[in-house]
Amino acid sequence: MDTPTPASVRPRTRVIAIANQKGGVGKTTTVVNLAASLAERKQTVLVIDLDPQANATSGLGLRPKRGCSLYPVLTGASDVADIIQPTPYENLNIIPSEIDLAGAEIEIARQDDHLRSVRKALERVLEAQVFDFILMDCPPSLGILMTSSLAAADGIVVTMQSEYYAMEGLSVITDLIRRLRENGVNPGLTLEGILMTMFDGRTRLSQDVLAEVRSHFGPLVYETVIPRNIRLSEAPSFGKPITDYDPSSRGAQAYREFAVEFARRARRGRS
Ligand SMILES: Nc1ncnc2c1ncn2[C@@H]1O[C@H](COP(=O)(O)OP(=O)(O)O)[C@@H](O)[C@H]1O
Ligand SMILES: [Mg+2]
Numbered sequence: 001m002d003t004p005t006p007a008s009v010r011p012r013t014r015v016i017a018i019a020n021q022k023g024g025v026g027k028t029t030t031v032v033n034l035a036a037s038l039a040e041r042k043q044t045v046l047v048i049d050l051d052p053q054a055n056a057t058s059g060l061g062l063r064p065k066r067g068c069s070l071y072p073v074l075t076g077a078s079d080v081a082d083i084i085q086p087t088p089y090e091n092l093n094i095i096p097s098e099i100d101l102a103g104a105e106i107e108i109a110r111q112d113d114h115l116r117s118v119r120k121a122l123e124r125v126l127e128a129q130v131f132d133f134i135l136m137d138c139p140p141s142l143g144i145l146m147t148s149s150l151a152a153a154d155g156i157v158v159t160m161q162s163e164y165y166a167m168e169g170l171s172v173i174t175d176l177i178r179r180l181r182e183n184g185v186n187p188g189l190t191l192e193g194i195l196m197t198m199f200d201g202r203t204r205l206s207q208d209v210l211a212e213v214r215s216h217f218g219p220l221v222y223e224t225v226i227p228r229n230i231r232l233s234e235a236p237s238f239g240k241p242i243t244d245y246d247p248s249s250r251g252a253q254a255y256r257e258f259a260v261e262f263a264r265r266a267r268r269g270r271s
Contacts (some may be wrong), residue, residue, distance in 0.1 A: 026197030
């Protein structure tokens, strides 16, 4: 007899931070389009926009609203359940960002145990186990918000632009991961993978950078490489992920492929 799977044996929610302290390396583009591609595959996804610039929020068609971000949850003024917003896309929800989130840095710094603030803010979402994936779009800085996001994550995906100096500064993140593990804040934290973005296969430079990153990090580098694709850069101004804006573009194809590879690897990491 077929019995429905009880919620308790569902695989637990995977919390993944998309991070790199450099700006303009494809973090937000990856969060938006990976989330949409996973949602298309019937995975339930929660995007958390942690960048006060709110690019992931607007990229998924929402207008940033004051008071509607993780900020009031971090300070205890709001319940996380009241902040989660639906997007125009099935299976895809978001905790938006707003400019006030910038103030959260100072606010969190004042709290005891501030490294655990994001994890604490998400406690009720994690208990509910309604999402397959939580994808956090980190700000391009090494502030407390970014550090506490990593402290709340199961894994980190680092995006890297296929250009010279791509690897420069990567040790900052790998050191941070090591420290969060060793000091017991997040013992299970892993570097989930490295995603090469804005790859231009016609240039020697892109090829060389890819080869160099692969020689250093081996299988940690995802097989899928995201090409430089103009449609990917146009989509945010229409407030749409690429799967909606131009579903047959090379960019859409690449992010759909990435979603499959990402989910496969993430499932392996599930205990
Ligand atoms: N694969 C790509 N092809 C073309 N443009 C891209 C691609 N990925 C990102 N971009 C553009 O590059 C800029 C920086 O990307 P973004 O995702 O915002 O980076 P980050 O969040 O790391 O700052 C944006 O204007 C974005 O539209
Ligand atoms: Mg960004």
